[in-house]
Amino acid sequence: xxxxxxxxxxxxxxxxxxxxxxxxxxxxxxxxxxxxxxxxxxxxxxxxxxxxxxxxxxxxxxxxxxxxxxxxxxxxxxxxxxxxxxxxxxxxxxxxxxxxxxxxxxxxxxxxxxxxxxxxxxxxxxxxxxxxxxxxxxxxxxxxxxxxxxxxxxxxxxxxxxxxxxxxxxxxxxxxxxxxxxxxxxxxxxxxxxxxxxxxxxxxxxxxxxxxxxxxxxxxxxxxxxxxxxxxxxxxxxxxxxxxxxxxxxxxxxxxxxxxxxxxxxxxxxxxxxxxxxxxxxxxxxxxxxxxxxxxxxxxxxxxxxxxxxxxxxxxxxxxxxxxxxxxxxxxxxxxxxxxxxxxxxxxxxxxxxxxxxxxxxxxxxxxxxxxxxxxxxxxxxxxxxxxxxxxxxxxxxxxxxxxxxxxxxxxxxxxxxxxxxxxxxxxxxxxxx
Amino acid sequence: xxxxxxxxxxxxxxxxxxxxxxxxxxxxxxxxxxxxxxxxxxxxxxxxxxxxxxxxxxxxxxxxxxxxxxxxxxxxxxxxxxxxxxxxxxxxxxxxxxxxxxxxxxxxxxxxxxxxxxxxxxxxxxxxxxxxxxxxxxxxxxxxxxxxxxxxxxxxxxxxxxxxxxxxxxxxxxxxxxxxxxxxxxxxxxxxxxxxxxxxxxxxxxxxxxxxxxxxxxxxxxxxxxxxxxxxxxxxxxxxxxxxxxxxxxxxxxxxxxxxxxxxxxxxxxxxxxxxxxxxxxxxxxxxxxxxxxxxxxxxxxxxxxxxxxxxxxxxxxxxxxxxxxxxxxxxxxxxxxxxxxxxxxxxxxxxxxxxxxxxxxxxxxxxxxxxxxxxxxxxxxxxxxxxxxxxxxxxxxxxxxxxxxxxxxxxxxxxxxxxxxxxxxxxxxxxxx
Numbered sequence: 001x002x003x004x005x006x007x008x009x010x011x012x013x014x015x016x017x018x019x020x021x022x023x024x025x026x027x028x029x030x031x032x033x034x035x036x037x038x039x040x041x042x043x044x045x046x047x048x049x050x051x052x053x054x055x056x057x058x059x060x061x062x063x064x065x066x067x068x069x070x071x072x073x074x075x076x077x078x079x080x081x082x083x084x085x086x087x088x089x090x091x092x093x094x095x096x097x098x099x100x101x102x103x104x105x106x107x108x109x110x111x112x113x114x115x116x117x118x119x120x121x122x123x124x125x126x127x128x129x130x131x132x133x134x135x136x137x138x139x140x141x142x143x144x145x146x147x148x149x150x151x152x153x154x155x156x157x158x159x160x161x162x163x164x165x166x167x168x169x170x171x172x173x174x175x176x177x178x179x180x181x182x183x184x185x186x187x188x189x190x191x192x193x194x195x196x197x198x199x200x201x202x203x204x205x206x207x208x209x210x211x212x213x214x215x216x217x218x219x220x221x222x223x224x225x226x227x228x229x230x231x232x233x234x235x236x237x238x239x240x241x242x243x244x245x246x247x248x249x250x251x252x253x254x255x256x257x258x259x260x261x262x263x264x265x266x267x268x269x270x271x272x273x274x275x276x277x278x279x280x281x282x283x284x285x286x287x288x289x290x291x292x293x294x295x296x297x298x299x300x301x302x303x304x305x306x307x308x309x310x311x312x313x314x315x316x317x318x319x320x321x322x323x324x325x326x327x328x329x330x331x332x333x334x335x336x337x338x339x340x341x342x343x344x345x346x347x348x349x350x351x352x353x354x355x356x357x358x359x360x361x362x363x364x365x366x367x368x369x370x371x372x373x374x375x376x377x378x379x380x381x382x383x384x385x386x387x388x389x390x391x392x393x394x395x396x397x398x399x400x401x402x403x404x405x406x407x408x409x410x411x412x413x414x415x416x417x418x419x420x421x422x423x424x425x426x427x428x429x430x431x432x433x434x
Numbered sequence: 435x436x437x438x439x440x441x442x443x444x445x446x447x448x449x450x451x452x453x454x455x456x457x458x459x460x461x462x463x464x465x466x467x468x469x470x471x472x473x474x475x476x477x478x479x480x481x482x483x484x485x486x487x488x489x490x491x492x493x494x495x496x497x498x499x500x501x502x503x504x505x506x507x508x509x510x511x512x513x514x515x516x517x518x519x520x521x522x523x524x525x526x527x528x529x530x531x532x533x534x535x536x537x538x539x540x541x542x543x544x545x546x547x548x549x550x551x552x553x554x555x556x557x558x559x560x561x562x563x564x565x566x567x568x569x570x571x572x573x574x575x576x577x578x579x580x581x582x583x584x585x586x587x588x589x590x591x592x593x594x595x596x597x598x599x600x601x602x603x604x605x606x607x608x609x610x611x612x613x614x615x616x617x618x619x620x621x622x623x624x625x626x627x628x629x630x631x632x633x634x635x636x637x638x639x640x641x642x643x644x645x646x647x648x649x650x651x652x653x654x655x656x657x658x659x660x661x662x663x664x665x666x667x668x669x670x671x672x673x674x675x676x677x678x679x680x681x682x683x684x685x686x687x688x689x690x691x692x693x694x695x696x697x698x699x700x701x702x703x704x705x706x707x708x709x710x711x712x713x714x715x716x717x718x719x720x721x722x723x724x725x726x727x728x729x730x731x732x733x734x735x736x737x738x739x740x741x742x743x744x745x746x747x748x749x750x751x752x753x754x755x756x757x758x759x760x761x762x763x764x765x766x767x768x769x770x771x772x773x774x775x776x777x778x779x780x781x782x783x784x785x786x787x788x789x790x791x792x793x794x795x796x797x798x799x800x801x802x803x804x805x806x807x808x809x810x811x812x813x814x815x816x817x818x819x820x821x822x823x824x825x826x827x828x829x830x831x832x833x834x835x836x837x838x839x840x841x842x843x844x845x846x847x848x849x850x851x852x853x854x855x856x857x858x859x860x861x862x863x864x865x866x867x868x
Contacts, residue, residue, distance in 0.1 A: 034587070038586075142580055142584025150752050152752050153748045154748060300736065302580075302734065304732065304733065305734075314585060314728065315584075317730075318585065321583065328764075329765060330759060331473050
């Protein structure tokens with residue numbers, strides 16, 4: 001190690017967007033402190049950008065800038081490559097090339113990992129390299145390190161949390177200001193909180209990518225978004241938040257992965273009613289939270305900023321520290337090891353209690369008809385309340401069910417939607433069961 | 435690494451109490467899974483106990499039991515020594531001997547680390563060994579790993595939290611059941627939640643040991659309990675909790691370490707009023723919580739069981755995993771590195787707003803007298819309320835102050851106590867300022 005300590009580790013960047021600029025600036029400004037903490041010196045060696053003439057918030061010497069990624073990837077003096085370019089196709093190509101070239105790769109690219117994680121991890125293994133991705137989930141909260149190392153003793157029956165700060169910001173403001181989804185979304189856009197592809201945030205895809213990564217680490221199986229139940233926040237109305245408040249609950253976009261008693265795992269991202277006493281229910285604004293139930297440790301919850309330049313940079317820098325430790329001789333970050341074979345659960349295996357909101361004709365007999373549909377699926381009603389609708393002749397019907405399956409609810413909703421007395425499709429939320 | 439992977443790491447135990455039994459059982463029951471996760475096989479090689487005839491909850495083969503600690507420490511085949519015996523004098527002696535003998539030592543002994551950390555860490559360095567102590571703070575929450583590794587990019591201006599589950603349990607039940615300190619303490623004793631030396635818990639010493647460790651990791655300086663402000667929970671009355679509720683606050687025993695703008699650090703353990711919206715304020719029962727303000731990541735909060743056999747075992751096992759990684763070639767866990775010299779702040783450097791509860795004579799002129807004492811110290815009153823006392827002729831006076839110093843409050847309280855109109859010494863709580 002003494003010989004190695006004298007080595008200066010060279011770090012190259014693919015991409016110089018918001019996060020990369022944060023990483024560059026903090027590593028540049030705190031060089032002595034970080035080198036001491038890492039146990040070795042480093043040099044910010046090069047940056048590949050798409051447009052070298054673009055003005056940036058950090059000062060990168062001109063001779064370190066290139067527009068050719070291979071100049072970074074093929075430079076034998078570079079030890080660590082930070083892939084902070086985003087996107088999937090090119091990021092995949094460069095990541096695989098960098099691993100093949102013997103680099104340690106650090107990434108914050110959740111979409112890439114969710115889509116190509118199996119391929120990337122096996123490349124890392126094949127070329128005896130390593131791939132670090134702490135910043136891909138929950139921003140500054142070192143949740144991957146906590147899961148893999150700090151809680152290494154545990155098996156996880158349930159992991160759930162808030163993994164998208166934008167959705168949480170929108171829901172928090174809707175609730176506080178009694179405002180509609182559309183009006184707050186407009187504001188969030190104006191503040192730059194929403195991704196260019198808005199659907200990634202509000203339709204739950206970003207959360208799905210992240211829970212997929214946690215599911216892999218906990219259970220060793222890649223669950224693709226198409227095998228999850230995914231529902232975004234577009235259809236949440238202020239009436240739902242008011243109902244929740246009256247029943248001492250809060251609405252959050254909850255991403256979760258559960259393993260049931262038969263060893264089947266199931267991941268989902270959906271608006272969910274949490275009891276207002278749940279710690280996660282009280283995490284507001286752009287903050288993320290991850291709650292994990294370990295079989296030995298019990299429940300631990302980890303909260304922090306889920307996005308933003310500095311929070312994400314903090315996680316990337318932690319990975320660079322671990323990458324240096326790896327290069328100094330630490331064993332490879334192990335792949336997840338599950339001691340049981342897991343399979344994916346189907347919709348009829350997944351039980352929950354549900355909240356339904358229906359927009360109905362305000363006339364006699366409607367209630368009986370709806371009850372009959374639910375009874376036909378063996379779904380029994382727990383609470384039922386009719387609330388005023390802004391249009392005369394219509395009413396909101398809020399109801400909660402006793403425990404039933406995703407499959408039964410799905411079929412019942414399709415049937416309800418087909419009734420003349422029901423406008424639009426029913427809005428569904430899961431009631432959280434810890 | 436391939437050669438090393440074939441090695442079976444031998445683990446010896448000093449002490450076989452509650453936590454050690456948990457560690458032994460989980461490592462025994464999950465041998466294959468843990469070996470895969472650690473990247474190497476292990477053997478539970480030996481146990482030193484005080485009384486070998488004592489019945490224990492786990493089955494340790496007789497030939498692995500000794501009453502002579504040197505049989506573990508001097509056994510050249512043993513790689514990792516788990517010091518789980520508690521206490522200070524002997525634990526210190528055996529720890530130093532084990533480090534000298536080239537062992538990696540794992541410990542959950544917060545009192546030992548707080549008292550002898552400097553000596554132990556320098557011995558670990560001298561003998562090129564390593565010392566792991568995740569379980570010493572916040573039980574199952576891997577807060578030391580989060581602080582040192584996951585948030586390595588950050589400097590910490592404020593760390594605060596609930597570090598003693600027993601006190602939090604007592605306060606939570608007092609609040610929920612509107613019950614007195616004494617009645618709940620009795621129950622906690624009966625349930626085995628209170629240490630044999632009760633003062634460790636309820637007078638704040640245990641929290642002080644733990645915040646001392648976090649302060650060292652964040653700032654590189656050992657703050658001994660005698661240099662902290664320490665106040666336990668004995669004098670908290672149900673009246674204080676009621677007042678707090680009426681003002682939308684909650685009372686927690688908060689341990690904290692702050693660094694002020696002049697680079698001075700200050701650690702304290704005191705009953706504190708937190709706004710009821712603070713995440714930490716909503717952590718109840720035996721749970722612990724640690725909130726850390728990093729200059730880059732912002733605030734992160736970590737919550738979990740702070741004590742108990744399994745939660746603590748989970749942290750010890752994580753350390754054993756890291757110990758094996760260290761033996762496989764990972765660089766030594768670095769000592770904390772602070773980039774600035776820190777000094778300890780004095781009482782006149784520490785500002786806060788305060789809550790005072792005074793037991794006073796219920797007669798004219800008392801209020802004027804008290805106001806005069808506070809005014810004489812330049813302490814200005816924010817809220818003041820007189821509440822009914824159970825004894826006729828007396829009253830409770832609750833007041834909060836605007837910002838002032840610890841020094842001013844201390845002197846004012848001494849003066850108030852000397853008044854004939856004031857019974858007993860004033861009860862003081864800090865109002866949390868994040």
